[in-house]
Amino acid sequence: YVIPDSSPVIDTIAPEKGTIDGETFITVKGEDFRKGIKLLIDGNEAEVVKIEDDKGNIVGDIIDDDIAVISGTIITAITPPGTLGKKDVIVENEDTGTYLKRDGFEYVLTQTELTIESIDPDEGTVFGGTPITIIGEGFVEDAKVFIGGVETKETEVIDEYTIKARTGPNTPGVKNVTVQNPDGSTATLENSFEYKEPITNPKIAFLDPDKGPIYGEIEVAIIGENFEPWPRVFVGQEEAEVISVTSGQIRIILPENTAGSKDVIVINPDTGLAHLEEGFLYLEYPRILEIEPDEGPLAGETRVVITGEYFSEGAKVIFGENEAENVQVHSPTIISAITPEGDETGFVDVKVINRDGGEGILANGYYYIAPRTVPLPPEGFSAYGYDSITIELTWEPSEHADYYEIFASKTGRSDSYKFLERTDRTRFFVTDLEPRTRYYFKVRAVNELGSSDFSKSDYASTDRRRPGDSQYDDKLEGIVVAHEGDSQIFTIYNTSDLKYSSELHIEEDFRRLTRKEIVITYDAIYDLSRDLVIKTSGLNLTIPRTDLKRNLGNIRRNEREVSGVRIIIEKADKRLTDQMLRSLPRGTKTFSDLYKINMETQISKEIKEHLIFG
Structure with a gap:
């Protein structure tokens, strides 16, 4: 008779059921599991894959200061085949230390088949709470997910290919991910998720705004502390697009979601996680999709039909700063109204405001046309x-x-x-x-x-570009820089004075000289070894060499000295901006200055406009 030194204990087994054919990955948690331990289910030995301690160390390994890991708390194993019903589970260390858990595992007949392809993200904090998405096939409603034997929280089967959930707390280390359908069938993706101990401790104070439309698409600021570059942000289970990050603020584009309060989660790259419970409220705000007609006279009195979503009885319609008349909500998707008189010619935002204060905006949704009169004198001549x-x-x-x-x-x-x-x-x-x-x-x-x-x-x-002309501000060997009126003119004779022999950097911004002309001679074009790059304070423009050479391939030798390409870049003022926006879909937003760009080829006296910008 041997008195064992060990005293193993089984606390939990997950999952606690599986197919009679065996091959189900299970995680056994307890105490004092030693190297060489046996795991028996109904007397049949399971395959022990690994034994870990609470810090993710493998039993039997040597760690810091040559200390061996003697005892573990987690066993990962694969079940043997068995017969139907609940079975006793026994663990036995080599020193005969033994523990029996009655009816610890149940063998069942399974009818479904499933697979796991991926999990995203594939790492998270040991404290749990990381939102995950599992992609695979054959998932059934009420399926369970286990990561390293710990069942996930808020598990939702989206469809037969997708599951969303949040991780539970666990020990550090790489873990198996197992999905089990209600009938007991399982699929396991081995070593596919890693629990980490984060260094950072981000916190969320509040969101501004803290409520918005269920269709998303608005910009939201997350205010807090200890945010790191390149975080991931989730509102509910939906990941948001991050557009900027500082240590105290993250700006996101709100993702689409269902109505109601949603938790907000920020995850730093080291898995440090901030969680604001019910931090954002999704509401059925109105959404404008189209206005017909989308333009009319400045005097107003135009009947328009607005189509969209979530319109409610008693909604108001605002054009710019002015409220429309005779507003009729025909259905949650259709409103008709009479436009009010506009304040000035041009685009205005259109708003629909429901009685509960929910507001939908179509930026630049309507264009007020001035009454047709004798034209005003052309400006900017x-x-x-x-x-x-x-x-x-x-x-x-x-x-x-x-x-x-x-x-x-x-x-x-x-x-x-x-x-x-x-x-x-x-x-x-x-x-x-x-x-x-x-x-x-x-x-x-x-x-x-x-x-x-x-x-x-x-x-x-005429003849203003001769190098001896007094209009020239600067003259380099290969580039001549001049100005005339509100234009700054660069004539490139030799690419050797370009940065990297291909980049023209224009230091002067567009505030004083609103028009930039870049003239590239025939010889300079054929001297380029790569595409031409024009960099200004607000614009980076790359023009392929093939486009510069277009129309220049068959000119006569005596025409080359008077041939080349001209690129004209103009910063758009309000009038030109309005004109450009009218050619784009309604609701288009401008996030930067707009520029009008023309490119033309001159061959002797003939000028051809390039369609690349024309």
Whole structure:
């Protein structure tokens, strides 16, 4: 008779049932499990995969200071085949220390088959609470999930391919993930989740706002402390898109969710987890999807139909700052209203506000059109010397203009201007002029109601880009930088003065000189070894070499010195911004300045606009 030194104890077995065919991964938790331990189910020996202690160390391993791990608290094992019914489970150490747990495991007949493909995230804090998503196949309602023998919390079977849950607390180390359907069938993804001891201790104080629409899409700030770069954020079980992070604030795009209060969880990269219980309230806020028509006269009185979701009886409709009249809520998805008079021409946000205060906004959802009148004089009129025989004219569009009339003079006297040309565009090239000559121009807008007053006049000279010209601010061996009016002009003759032989860095921002022209000569284009990059304070633009060379492949040798590509970048003012937004879907938001970009190829006197930006 041997008196054992060990006293093993079984506390729990998870899962506590499995198929009669065996091969079910189980986790046995208890005390004093020694190396070489046997695990018997109904007298049949199970395969012991590993034995761990409370810190995730493997029994039998040598750890710090040459100390061996003698005893463990967790056994991972694979069941042997068995017969139907509940069976006793016995553990027996090599020194005969034994423990019996009556009816500790049940063998069942299973009918379903399931598999696990992945778990995300695949790591989390030992304190539990990490939201996880399990992807696989064959999941059934009321399925259970075990990670290292610990059942997950708030487990929800989304469909037969997806389960969402939160981890329970566990010891450090890599664990198996097991899903068990109600009939006892299981699938295990071995060594697929790691419990870690975090260093950081993030905390959430509050959210601003702390309520919002069930369809998400709004920006929310999470205020707290100890946030690290690249955290993951969950609202309920749905992961949010993180758009910025500081140690005290995280800004997210709210994910879609169901109505009600949801926990908010922030997870630092080291698995440090912050949890704010019921930190955000999802409400059925109204949502505007479309307005028809989406534009009308400034005087208002236009009947519009608004389609969307979650409209309630008694809702208000606001255009800009003005409330609409005759609002009728026909259903939760349709509202009709009469537009109010607008404050000014241009875009306005459209709001639907339910009685409970829930508010839906369609940014730039409606455009107020000014009454059709004689056009106003074109603004922003400028003349630029283009080459030895050409001057370029540009101006901003005039509302209600059908076309424009250009007048020219050699002296600039008011009585000396003569009609030159008619165009329906806001950019015009006057060519076949005399070299090294100054010309004066002005333009007016015309429609069926009459002509506007003339724009301010402007002048330019042909041949303005000759290197000896006094207009030039700076001259490098390969790049000439000049300015004229509100334009800054860069002429690239040699790529050796470009950064990395391909990047033009423009230090001057767009506040003083709102227009940048980049002229690349034929030789410089064919000298590029990579794509051209133009970097400004607010814009990074990459233009493939193949696009620069387009239209230049078949020109004659004697034309190369007067050929090249011109890129014009203009920062959009309010009027041009409105014009650009009108070509985009309603509800489009601008998060930065807008720029108008044109690119053209000049071959001798012929100018072709590039469709890449045209």
